[in-house]
Amino acid sequence: MLTFTHKVLNVVRKIPVGKTMTYGEVAKRAGSPSAARVVGIIIKNNFLLDVPCHRVVPAGTTGKNLTVKNVGQYNRGGSEAKLKLLLAEKA
């Protein structure tokens, strides 16, 4: 029934490799521009590899500002692992 959760997962799943999308953008695409937090919660509770949660970064985080403090949290190996993955895919 395509709920917010499903939409968010679907959107994140569509993120191409080497690209990053902000929580706000995902939330916007999901149907609720201000529900960026929920996006994090959903992704956090979702452990499927189909959803590249490590490609989702907080707003203002660009390829230049990629730092442990800017990449945001990660349910797998912490911000460090997330940063590593992003750098590896972005290259």
Added chain:
DNA sequence: TAGTTGACCGGAA
């Protein structure tokens, strides 16, 4: 069942 928290964002003081 209801209340509180939470991987955020944008605007305001």
Added chain:
DNA sequence: ATTCCGGCCAACT
């Protein structure tokens, strides 16, 4: 420039 507030929806207690 920094700090505070409200908002959205799902998961946890």
